[in-house]
Amino acid sequence: MNASSLRERLGKIGDEPISLRGAMSRIGITAFVSAIVAITLFPLYWTLNTSFKQTEDTVTAVPSFFPPDFTIEGYINVLFANGAIDNLINSMIVSLGSTAVAIVVGVPAGYAYARNPDRVGGKHVAFWILSLRMFPPIAPILPLFFIFRQLGLIDTYLAMVLLYLTFNVPLVVWLIRSFFQDIPEAVEEAALIDGYSRFEAFFKVALPLVMPGIVATTLLVWVFSWNEFQFALVFTRDATRTFTPLIPTLVGGHQTLWNQVAALSTLAMLPVIAISLLMQKRLIRGLTLGAVKG
Amino acid sequence: MSRIELDEVTKVFDDDVLAVDDVSLTIEDDELVVFVGPSGSGKSTTLRMIAGLEKPTDGDIRIAGERMTHVEPQNRDIAMVFQSFALYPHRSVRGNLSFPLEARDMDDDEIERRVAEAAEILGITELLDRKPSQLSGGQQQRVALGRAIVRDPQAFLMDEPLANLDAKLRTQMRAEVVSLQQELGVTMIHVTHNQEEAMTMGDRVVVMDQGEVQQIAPPKEMYQRPANRFVAEFIGSPSMNIIEGSIEDETFSAYDSGVTLGLPSGLSGVTGEVALGIRPENVELVDEPGDYTFEAKVELIELLGNVQIVHFDVGGQEFLAELHPDVEVEQGEHRHVRVAPGKGHLFDGLSSRSERIVPEGEA
Numbered sequence: 001m002n003a004s005s006l007r008e009r010l011g012k013i014g015d016e017p018i019s020l021r022g023a024m025s026r027i028g029i030t031a032f033v034s035a036i037v038a039i040t041l042f043p044l045y046w047t048l049n050t051s052f053k054q055t056e057d058t059v060t061a062v063p064s065f066f067p068p069d070f071t072i073e074g075y076i077n078v079l080f081a082n083g084a085i086d087n088l089i090n091s092m093i094v095s096l097g098s099t100a101v102a103i104v105v106g107v108p109a110g111y112a113y114a115r116n117p118d119r120v121g122g123k124h125v126a127f128w129i130l131s132l133r134m135f136p137p138i139a140p141i142l143p144l145f146f147i148f149r150q151l152g153l154i155d156t157y158l159a160m161v162l163l164y165l166t167f168n169v170p171l172v173v174w175l176i177r178s179f180f181q182d183i184p185e186a187v188e189e190a191a192l193i194d195g196y197s198r199f200e201a202f203f204k205v206a207l208p209l210v211m212p213g214i215v216a217t218t219l220l221v222w223v224f225s226w227n228e229f230q231f232a233l234v235f236t237r238d239a240t241r242t243f244t245p246l247i248p249t250l251v252g253g254h255q256t257l258w259n260q261v262a263a264l265s266t267l268a269m270l271p272v273i274a275i276s277l278l279m280q281k282r283l284i285r286g287l288t289l290g291a292v293k294g
Numbered sequence: 295m296s297r298i299e300l301d302e303v304t305k306v307f308d309d310d311v312l313a314v315d316d317v318s319l320t321i322e323d324d325e326l327v328v329f330v331g332p333s334g335s336g337k338s339t340t341l342r343m344i345a346g347l348e349k350p351t352d353g354d355i356r357i358a359g360e361r362m363t364h365v366e367p368q369n370r371d372i373a374m375v376f377q378s379f380a381l382y383p384h385r386s387v388r389g390n391l392s393f394p395l396e397a398r399d400m401d402d403d404e405i406e407r408r409v410a411e412a413a414e415i416l417g418i419t420e421l422l423d424r425k426p427s428q429l430s431g432g433q434q435q436r437v438a439l440g441r442a443i444v445r446d447p448q449a450f451l452m453d454e455p456l457a458n459l460d461a462k463l464r465t466q467m468r469a470e471v472v473s474l475q476q477e478l479g480v481t482m483i484h485v486t487h488n489q490e491e492a493m494t495m496g497d498r499v500v501v502m503d504q505g506e507v508q509q510i511a512p513p514k515e516m517y518q519r520p521a522n523r524f525v526a527e528f529i530g531s532p533s534m535n536i537i538e539g540s541i542e543d544e545t546f547s548a549y550d551s552g553v554t555l556g557l558p559s560g561l562s563g564v565t566g567e568v569a570l571g572i573r574p575e576n577v578e579l580v581d582e583p584g585d586y587t588f589e590a591k592v593e594l595i596e597l598l599g600n601v602q603i604v605h606f607d608v609g610g611q612e613f614l615a616e617l618h619p620d621v622e623v624e625q626g627e628h629r630h631v632r633v634a635p636g637k638g639h640l641f642d643g644l645s646s647r648s649e650r651i652v653p654e655g656e657a
Contacts, residue, residue, distance in 0.1 A: 186380035192367040195397030
């Protein structure tokens with residue numbers, strides 16, 4: 001059977017009157033997908049909805065699906081009255097700082113573990129690096145707190161950057177390592193033969209080829225640092241408090257400022273969404289870099 | 295273009311694998327030498343040591359008279375074509391071709407001129423703005439060759455560059471590589487596991503096995519006077535028939551098949567355990583038993599068009615004969631096979647390293 005007649009027959013299958021079973025399965029799939037979409041998007045919608053309400057409208061007995069009295073009061077109050085603008089700036093400093101260091105340290109390390117693991121401690125050291133990510137973050141908080149207090153690092157940007165590195169460096173090393181492993185060594189060897197040093201071959205050939213992977217990794221690591229709560233709660237005070245520990249302070253004994261909580265959450269989501277959309281193409285390529293080999 | 299010398303080069307890998315064992319050879323100026331051998335024979339490792347991608351454990355490598363043993367690849371001024379082509383996926387064809395030139399701080403006009411010239415030679419001018427992923431296997435191959443010829447290096451190293459191509463394209467590229475080598479007048483080392491490729495391409499062929507050089511010779515000599523049993527069996531398709539046995543009183547008696555054959559005059563005086571090698575094309579079918587004949591049963595006939603390959607069963611052992619297609623043979627019948635006098639090879643023992651016994655009167 002040639003391709004066109006096959007296509008014709010396949011086309012007819014679609015044109016046949018839909019059987020009851022077929023209809024049920026289509027309805028089933030559509031309903032299932034719709035439910036997932038609704039469950040995923042509803043909290044986002046509700047946050048957005050709440051953020052534009054007056055404080056008193058957030059606690060009505062019958063919840064309203066649209067702000068009855070649209071206002072940006074929540075945003076203004078949380079940003080200026082409660083000083084969230086400083087917290088957001090702190091979050092930006094800490095997360096960008098930690099991400100930058102994690103990438104600068106982790107990418108060469110990942111390369112080394114991909115290309116020549118025996119010269120950097122072998123697979124056991126590589127696994128030890130990964131294992132740093134395995135313990136629950138709450139476990140080291142107390143000992144680290146006392147160490148950092150002794151060193152006078154409490155409530156400093158340096159402390160937060162260092163803390164997040166503990167989690168981010170292992171992730172970067174392991175992700176980047178697998179990206180480099182997917183690049184055939186012959187491509188780099190070709191560069192050596194073509195007259196470049198190892199360093200030049202790394203920068204001119206290997207690095208550009210894993211760039212989508214680096215972009216994806218950077219985003220993952222940055223989002224982790226941006227959203228981190230536990231360490232921020234324990235290790236920051238007024239000077240460096242990030243936005244995440246601010247949120248529980250809006251939940252008071254007498255009143256919870258739901259509109260401000262929602263407004264801050266929305267603001268905090270914006271950079272993540274914006275960057276993800278901007279990088280969408282590279283991000284998807286990066287996340288699937290290891291999965292599909294060309 | 296220049297001469298490449300290997301002097302007692304040995305490579306032992308970290309895990310104590312002896313990959314290349316005491317290899318000495320000289321590749322002359324403008325010569326095309328083919329390294330051939332089964333996988334694990336050390337041919338690619340030898341090539342990679344010449345390129346500088348592996349460091350020899352022992353021995354010396356000289357290119358154009360200069361000692362290069364520990365010089366980094368980028369300073370050796372050699373070009374290499376890889377089996378996987380190893381094109382830079384993020385650069386266009388033009389970018390791939392210009393990459394080695396950019397390393398040499400050449401000015402842009404000169405780079406452009408050379409890229410255009412190389413593209414012209416290889417017929418890839420219209421592909422210059424494409425990415426490697428948009429090219430067919432044959433086109434990628436040409437780009438890989440282009441990247442090598444664009445810079446006028448001391449030597450070309452080819453690491454099984456034709457292995458990834460389909461059969462038809464491989465034959466075509468084989469001829470192109472040879473004519474390119476002659477046109478440019480370059481020293482070239484070509485590595486392959488395909489003996490046919492080795493025979494058709496090389497000015498000289500280096501047969502390697504288990505890290506050791508077995509023989510270095512021009513293709514014709516390699517075929518007609520293999521140095522040992524390994525070379526005899528490796529070179530030629532279908533392979534040389536080998537019958538193991540011993541010689542007493544000028545008569546060869548096979549161990550398994552009961553075949554006995556008298557020795558031609560040039561080999562009189564040989565005694566003891568030997569392997570007898572007979573190429574499939576050096577036999578004919580005769581009606582009556584006589585000198586140099588033995589009886590065999592026809593098991594299978596493969597007609598290839600210009601020849602037929604007849605598989606005989608000789609006392610439980612397979613024996614291949616390459617005969618003219620007009621010769622009448624039928625499956626299952628018993629025939630008398632006659633070995634052309636002087637065309638048998640005797641190897642001094644049964645191991646693959648057993649050396650060929652040179653008949654009297656052979657140059």
